[in-house]
Amino acid sequence: VEGTVSCKGQLVIKGTVRGTMEGEVVVISEEGAAYARTKVASMTIGGLFEGEVDASEELVVLSTGHCAGTVVCKNLVVEAGGVLNADVSCQQIQKAAAPKAPATVLK
Numbered sequence: 001v002e003g004t005v006s007c008k009g010q011l012v013i014k015g016t017v018r019g020t021m022e023g024e025v026v027v028i029s030e031e032g033a034a035y036a037r038t039k040v041a042s043m044t045i046g047g048l049f050e051g052e053v054d055a056s057e058e059l060v061v062l063s064t065g066h067c068a069g070t071v072v073c074k075n076l077v078v079e080a081g082g083v084l085n086a087d088v089s090c091q092q093i094q095k096a097a098a099p100k101a102p103a104t105v106l107k
Contacts, residue, residue, distance in 0.1 A: 033047055
């Protein structure tokens with residue numbers, strides 16, 4: 001497939017995708033490959049991925065997976081045997097600090 005792939009729910013790739021992917025959950029199976037720019041909630045790589053990943057929740061590289069490129073995610077898991085050759089930035093969402101009570105001044 002060449003072009004833009006957009007999905008709701010889970011997308012499982014068993015062939016080759018080149019282009020752009022957007023969706024909730026993307027799984028690249030062991031026999032799958034993707035050369036893409038992605039914006040997803042969660043991505044699991046069991047095959048080959050080259051490109052850019054923007055995962056708002058998690059990126060998982062399985063023991064059979066190879067990931068190269070640029071990764072921005074909240075949580076990252078790389079199983080033993082998995083290959084990750086990428087610029088990686090794991091970003092935690094900052095919780096808003098509770099407002100501080102005003103200081104009491106005694107005179």
